[in-house]
Amino acid sequence: xxxxxxxxxxxxxxxxxxxxxxxxxxxxxxxxxxxxxxxxxxxxxxxxxxxxxxxxxxxxxxxxxxxxxxxxxxxxxxxxxxxxxxxxxxxxxxxxxxxxxxxxxxxxxxxxxxxxxxxxxxxxxxxxxxxxxxxxxxxxxxxxxxxxxxxxxxxxxxxxxxxxxxxxxxxxxxxxxxxxxxxxxxxxxxxxxxxxxxxxxxxxxxxxxxxxxxxxxxxxxxxxxxxxxxxxxxxxxxxxxxxxxxxxxxxxxxxxxxxxxxxxxxxxxxxxxxxxxxxxxxxxxxxxxxxxxxxxxxxxxxxxxxxxxxxxxxxxxxxxxxx
Amino acid sequence: xxxxxxxxxxxxxxxxxxxxxxxxxxxxxxxxxxxxxxxxxxxxxxxxxxxxxxxxxxxxxxxxxxxxxxxxxxxxxxxxxxxxxxxxxxxxxxxxxxxxxxxxxxxxxxxxxxxxxxxxxxxxxxxxxxxxxxxxxxxxxxxxxxxxxxxxxxxxxxxxxxxxxxxxxxxxxxxxxxxxxxxxxxxxxxxxxxxxxxxxxxxxxxxxxxxxxxxxxxxxxxxxxxxxxxxxxxxxxxxxxxxxxxxxxxxxxxxxxxxxxxxxxxxxxxxxxxxxxxxxxxxxxxxxxxxxxxxxxxxxxxxxxxxxxxxxxxxxxxxxxxxxxxxxxxxxxxxxxxxxxxxxxxxxxxxxxxxxxxxxxxxxxxxxxxxxxxxxxxxxx
Numbered sequence: 001x002x003x004x005x006x007x008x009x010x011x012x013x014x015x016x017x018x019x020x021x022x023x024x025x026x027x028x029x030x031x032x033x034x035x036x037x038x039x040x041x042x043x044x045x046x047x048x049x050x051x052x053x054x055x056x057x058x059x060x061x062x063x064x065x066x067x068x069x070x071x072x073x074x075x076x077x078x079x080x081x082x083x084x085x086x087x088x089x090x091x092x093x094x095x096x097x098x099x100x101x102x103x104x105x106x107x108x109x110x111x112x113x114x115x116x117x118x119x120x121x122x123x124x125x126x127x128x129x130x131x132x133x134x135x136x137x138x139x140x141x142x143x144x145x146x147x148x149x150x151x152x153x154x155x156x157x158x159x160x161x162x163x164x165x166x167x168x169x170x171x172x173x174x175x176x177x178x179x180x181x182x183x184x185x186x187x188x189x190x191x192x193x194x195x196x197x198x199x200x201x202x203x204x205x206x207x208x209x210x211x212x213x214x215x216x217x218x219x220x221x222x223x224x225x226x227x228x229x230x231x232x233x234x235x236x237x238x239x240x241x242x243x244x245x246x247x248x249x250x251x252x253x254x255x256x257x258x259x260x261x262x263x264x265x266x267x268x269x270x271x272x273x274x275x276x277x278x279x280x281x282x283x284x285x286x287x288x289x290x291x292x293x294x295x296x297x298x299x300x301x302x303x304x305x306x307x308x309x310x311x312x313x314x315x316x317x318x319x320x321x322x323x
Numbered sequence: 324x325x326x327x328x329x330x331x332x333x334x335x336x337x338x339x340x341x342x343x344x345x346x347x348x349x350x351x352x353x354x355x356x357x358x359x360x361x362x363x364x365x366x367x368x369x370x371x372x373x374x375x376x377x378x379x380x381x382x383x384x385x386x387x388x389x390x391x392x393x394x395x396x397x398x399x400x401x402x403x404x405x406x407x408x409x410x411x412x413x414x415x416x417x418x419x420x421x422x423x424x425x426x427x428x429x430x431x432x433x434x435x436x437x438x439x440x441x442x443x444x445x446x447x448x449x450x451x452x453x454x455x456x457x458x459x460x461x462x463x464x465x466x467x468x469x470x471x472x473x474x475x476x477x478x479x480x481x482x483x484x485x486x487x488x489x490x491x492x493x494x495x496x497x498x499x500x501x502x503x504x505x506x507x508x509x510x511x512x513x514x515x516x517x518x519x520x521x522x523x524x525x526x527x528x529x530x531x532x533x534x535x536x537x538x539x540x541x542x543x544x545x546x547x548x549x550x551x552x553x554x555x556x557x558x559x560x561x562x563x564x565x566x567x568x569x570x571x572x573x574x575x576x577x578x579x580x581x582x583x584x585x586x587x588x589x590x591x592x593x594x595x596x597x598x599x600x601x602x603x604x605x606x607x608x609x610x611x612x613x614x615x616x617x618x619x620x621x622x623x624x625x626x627x628x629x630x631x632x633x634x635x636x637x638x639x640x641x642x643x644x645x646x647x648x649x650x651x652x653x654x655x656x657x658x659x660x661x662x663x664x665x666x667x668x669x670x671x672x673x674x675x676x677x678x679x680x681x682x683x684x685x686x687x688x689x690x691x692x693x694x695x696x697x698x699x700x701x702x703x704x
Contacts, residue, residue, distance in 0.1 A: 148676030261536035
């Protein structure tokens with residue numbers, strides 16, 4: 001077990017190192033490097049100046065050397081400076097990561113809260129009206145483009161009905177009399193993003209829960225429980241349901257990266273100040289330092305969280321032996 | 324006694340029993356026909372997907388738009404140059420009948436500056452056989468917009484049609500190519516096992532664990548032409564389309580590879596593989612001639628499901644402005660500035676997304692139908 005955990009941790013570390021190196025290399029392929037950008041804002045610079053600046057910032061060294069230097073500065077806690085926001089990256093990224101985490105977590109909990117009951121009930125009555133409805137619902141849910149769903153929600157709830165704000169994270173420049181009011185305000189802003197992020201996940205989870213529950217209902221221990229005369233309620237909820245949920249944890253581990261992917265789109269549509277929007281905005285604004293740092297940090301987070309969920313699986317299901 | 328039926332006919336029959344899959348198939352076939360005849364429709368209606376008309380922005384569905392005055396003038400100048408004789412005759416007729424109070428030289432220009440209905444009315448009063456081509460020309464001055472126009476006055480309906488070509492084309496192409504890559508990688512890993520298998524599957528798992536949208540965004544933002552060897556491949560009008568296909572293929576072969584490896588692992592132990600090997604077949608012969616036909620059913624299902632997935636990713640990237648670049652229309656880039664447009668015209672924001680949704684649902688239903696039809700457990704004989 002411990003050797004398995006160790007191996008998985010090492011794998012994740014290698015993965016993070018590789019992702020950061022590839023990302024660093026790709027950023028050097030983006031149109032326009034920092035010096036070219038300086039040049040465009042200050043046409044008086046001579047070629048000698050350009051050479052000197054390249055020397056100064058170490059841009060004339062090979063990518064690998066630059067990467068190692070960059071990792072060294074990161075290790076010292078210096079994430080660099082943002083060109084567009086004019087502040088050190090450390091000052092922006094923390095709040096953004098937290099915002100994204102809140103959005104993704106609420107969306108995950110919400111999707112599970114909807115999907116588990118739907119999946120279980122449709123598994124209990126196969127080929128019933130409910131089952132057909134759930135199956136069509138999950139198919140349409142999987143297929144909906146989440147960014148467009150977001151636009152639709154804005155159109156209905158913000159533009160036509162005016163019930164909820166169309167975008168943003170919180171009311172700007174508002175004074176809140178209590179922290180409850182602040183949470184209420186944040187809550188209003190997060191409803192639509194959560195809805196648009198969840199629909200696809202619900203579709204996925206429902207199918208998975210349904211098939212897992214159907215499989216469990218056909219196992220020997222469920223038949224035994226029925227045979228010894230337990231009530232249907234006990235058979236379903238005490239025996240089948242709890243066992244059917246175990247594989248669902250795997251799907252949670254796998255869905256972390258999907259949710260983060262979806263969060264980037266949702267954040268962009270709703271102008272929600274999360275790290276996904278930060279990555280997108282900084283790439284669009286040629287702010288490569290921010291793009292690189294936020295991309296690498298958030299991808300590392302996703303990988304680590306998936307690892308944790310994966311390891312938890314072994315804790316919850318003692319039948320799994322890692323050898 | 325019943326006739327023995329072939330596997331294929333059983334699968335087809337089973338597939339057509341899945342109502343939603345049949346609906347999906349009908350939708351996809353009709354969309355494909357429409358998309359393929361986009362050029363014909365464009366010629367027939369006289370609407371060009373890229374022609375802009377600033378005076379007719381954000382039109383509601385089912386409205387007519389008049390072409391801008393300067394464009395009409397250009398057209399008539401062209402026409403006069405092509406048919407100088409006819410032009411003279413008609414101009415003379417206009418002045419003679421005193422339909423318009425102008426000189427002979429200005430008659431045609433004055434005529435086209437009127438509104439389209441009036442032009443038709445005036446032309447009816449002239450009884451010269453030469454007016455025919457002028458009449459057809461004047462018909463193009465007024466365009467009918469089934470789904471209205473977008474923010475620069477382009478017809479939404481025709482752009483949706485051309486977008487269908489691009490979006491569905493990219494989706495199908497990506498699904499096919501990534502199925503091929505997935506088959507090769509999964510096949511090699513499953514067939515040779517050992518270190519090759521471990522290595523290939525590590526890469527597959529690693530790529531699978533990455534959040535795909537941010538990764539695609541980073542890759543889409545880089546200037547691929549800076550990479551040697553790709554410059555000649557990606558160029559010309561459809562540069563962004565090719566770039567999109569390559570990018571999506573790069574990151575969508577992994578599920579297929581896993582699937583194929585799984586089936587190959589069991590298949591390679593079967594007697595027919597042993598027989599082929601005993602007869603001295605090469606590895607490549609075994610993989611392509613003996614193993615491929617056995618996994619083709621699984622591949623078919625994952626290709627159908629993959630099309631939907633690829634369409635969604637293409638749409639998302641184009642929506643973000645990193646995918647297919649205008650003027651080439653795709654469903655995703657038609658939604659590009661939907662966030663601002665939504666306040667002015669609801670239709671521009673709704674229609675492309677609706678088409679994406681319908682198409683992806685249809686592909687998924689077809690995939691589901693195929694899967695059920697091929698599953699021996701579900702065959703009702």
